[in-house]
Amino acid sequence: MELGLKDRVAVVTGASRGIGLATARLLCAEGARVLLVARGEHEVVEAADECMEAGAKGGGAAESLACDVTEPNAAQRISAAARDRFAPADVLVNNAGQAQWRDIDDVPDADWQAAWDLNVMAPLRLMRELVPPMKERGWGRVVNVASTAGKRPSASMAEYSVAKSAQLSLSRLYADRHASEGVLVNAVCPGPVKSEMWMDPGGLLDQSQEMGGHDSREEALDAAGGKRPIGRLAEVEEVAGVIAFLCSEQASYVAGAAWSVDGGTVQVII
Numbered sequence: 266m267e268l269g270l271k272d273r274v275a276v277v278t279g280a281s282r283g284i285g286l287a288t289a290r291l292l293c294a295e296g297a298r299v300l301l302v303a304r305g306e307h308e309v310v311e312a313a314d315e316c317m318e319a320g321a322k323g324g325g326a327a328e329s330l331a332c333d334v335t336e337p338n339a340a341q342r343i344s345a346a347a348r349d350r351f352a353p354a355d356v357l358v359n360n361a362g363q364a365q366w367r368d369i370d371d372v373p374d375a376d377w378q379a380a381w382d383l384n385v386m387a388p389l390r391l392m393r394e395l396v397p398p399m400k401e402r403g404w405g406r407v408v409n410v411a412s413t414a415g416k417r418p419s420a421s422m423a424e425y426s427v428a429k430s431a432q433l434s435l436s437r438l439y440a441d442r443h444a445s446e447g448v449l450v451n452a453v454c455p456g457p458v459k460s461e462m463w464m465d466p467g468g469l470l471d472q473s474q475e476m477g478g479h480d481s482r483e484e485a486l487d488a489a490g491g492k493r494p495i496g497r498l499a500e501v502e503e504v505a506g507v508i509a510f511l512c513s514e515q516a517s518y519v520a521g522a523a524w525s526v527d528g529g530t531v532q533v534i535i
């Protein structure tokens with residue numbers, strides 16, 4: 266299937282590892298010119314190098330920008346970097362995120378605010394900055410990476426769940442506003458994914474092992490996978506493939522979706 270992404274300019278936030286890096290790699294391999302954004306400078310430069318290799322055959326290209334997307338001027342910096350290094354962005358993937366397991370009563374006010382800033386304000390500012398020029402050119406794609414937790418709140422991830430629900434609502438508002446102008450906005454809702462967020466030492470797997478009283482990481486992983494009809498966690502590429510499709514020419518009649526990529530976890534039919 267031809268995705269029609271060749272020479273498109275894409276911004277992917279949270280692209281130094283995990284789902285974001287897998288998405289950037291895939292877009293590059295499809296011939297897109299991708300600006301990778303994350304806070305860690307060394308990591309995001311290395312990630313862009315990896316994407317350049319992936320894009321070598323298909324004419325894709327990659328550049329990096331070290332930037333905290335929650336900074337008030339981040340959207341302007343990102344927009345300018347995409348324009349200066351390539352051209353105005355055609356595609357935006359709002360993917361930067363982080364999560365932590367704990368009881369709702371243990372979440373301090375500052376972390377509720379941080380979840381809002383990262384999952385709502387940062388995507389909002391980026392859409393506000395990047396969508397109008399897409400609209401002028403009559404073509405654009407935005408994918409907001411939310412979570413199953415945004416559809417069905419997770420008791421162990423309270424501020425994350427609430428912020429992801431708000432992100433889904435924001436995504437839908439933008440979708441309705443811009444669909445007739447050629448700019449298609451969608452969300453994806455992954456279930457647990459074997460990215461660094463889960464698998465790194467101290468990450469969600471270790472946290473779930475501790476909170477769930479499991480004897481080993483393997484036992485905790487089996488328990489987390491066993492809660493899904495598909496019986497396991499996702500690989501990052503399985504989520505990236507859906508995101509890349511939604512960024513593509515092929516998704517020309519998809520707008521306002523909150524596309525589950527969760528191995529059947531959230532049992533709803535809409």
Ligand SMILES: NC(=O)c1ccc[n+]([C@@H]2O[C@H](COP(=O)([O-])OP(=O)(O)OC[C@H]3O[C@@H](n4cnc5c(N)ncnc54)[C@H](OP(=O)(O)O)[C@@H]3O)[C@@H](O)[C@H]2O)c1
Pocket residue numbers: 278279280281282283284285302303304305306308332333334335359360361362363364383410411412413454455456457458459460461462463
């Ligand atoms: N993994 C899962 O199970 C899962 C499930 C559902 C939804 N999701 C969502 O999928 C997205 C990606 O998650 P992942 O699992 O790939 O996470 P990950 O492996 O931890 O990667 C997160 C990425 O976001 C960047 N980032 C974090 N905060 C940032 C900020 N303020 N500004 C710029 N970049 C920032 C990180 O780099 P720096 O730290 O260097 O900034 C990194 O590149 C997130 O929105 C997450 O909520 C993940």
